[in-house]
Amino acid sequence: MSEANRKAKPSVNEVNIIKKDYGIVGSGVGMTNNVAEYSAAINAIEWLREQGLTGEKVTLLSDSQLLIFQLQKRYAVQSDRLRLLYDQLIENLKAFRKISFRWIPREQNYEADALSREAYQQTQNERRKERGEELVKDVVKIEDNLFKIKGKEYVINLYDNSCTCPDFVKRRRRCKHLWAVLFATEAKYEA
Numbered sequence: 001m002s003e004a005n006r007k008a009k010p011s012v013n014e015v016n017i018i019k020k021d022y023g024i025v026g027s028g029v030g031m032t033n034n035v036a037e038y039s040a041a042i043n044a045i046e047w048l049r050e051q052g053l054t055g056e057k058v059t060l061l062s063d064s065q066l067l068i069f070q071l072q073k074r075y076a077v078q079s080d081r082l083r084l085l086y087d088q089l090i091e092n093l094k095a096f097r098k099i100s101f102r103w104i105p106r107e108q109n110y111e112a113d114a115l116s117r118e119a120y121q122q123t124q125n126e127r128r129k130e131r132g133e134e135l136v137k138d139v140v141k142i143e144d145n146l147f148k149i150k151g152k153e154y155v156i157n158l159y160d161n162s163c164t165c166p167d168f169v170k171r172r173r174r175c176k177h178l179w180a181v182l183f184a185t186e187a188k189y190e191a
Contacts, residue, residue, distance in 0.1 A: 019044075020111070020115060021043070021047075021115075025040070027123075030081060032081075033064075034066055034079070034082055035081060035082070035085065037062060037067045038067060038085035038089060039085065040062075041060060041062065041067060041089055042085065042089050042092060044060070045060070045089065045093060045096075046092060048096075049095055054095045054097060055097050056097075056098075057097075057098045057100075058096055058099045059099070059100045059102055060099065060100070060101050060102070061102050061103075061104050062101075062102075062104065062112075063103070063105065063106040063108075063109040063112060064103075065103050068101045068102065068103040069103070070086060071086075071089070071090075071101045121173070124173075125174065128173075128174060128176045128179055129174075129176075129179050131179070131180075132175075132176040132177070132178070132179025132180040132182070132183055133179070133180070133183055134180075135149055135176060135177065135180035136183045136184045138150040138151065138180070139180050139181050139184035139185075142155070144159075145157055145158040145159040146158075147181045147184075149177050149180060152165075152177065154177055156177050156178055156180075156181045158181060158185065162178070163175050163177045163178045165177055
């Protein structure tokens, strides 16, 4: 690539970002990172259409080389699951006057990576909360702000919002045991 061409393409930091969003598009059987990438692209393009931006020059940036290269027709779409998403995306793209696609190496895509991690953490926290609700019946008070869960050796300390389980020790986020104690003590205070 020549220096002139390099300057003609703005860096990720020079691109006008008009919306940031994140979420979980699915889990379980059939869910892959490629399905998530296609779903994110579809959501972004649908949002642009809803905003009436089909007449604008749009560049779809992604750190998914597979997605971008398939949209540029450099790679074939071989997966049946991705074919459905690819066709849906192509149909949505027909509304746009001028659209281009650009692959951004993952290590240069800090903001998207941060949003992805935030969505993942949010989902993990929701799962811990759900598991905590299931453990409420097993909460045992040891003393003032100290609790344990029946059948577990972990100590949950409400004073400093901590637990001795590996999940909490490693991540320093509310674990299912801490959620269980919070739910149990909240229920007792409300009664």
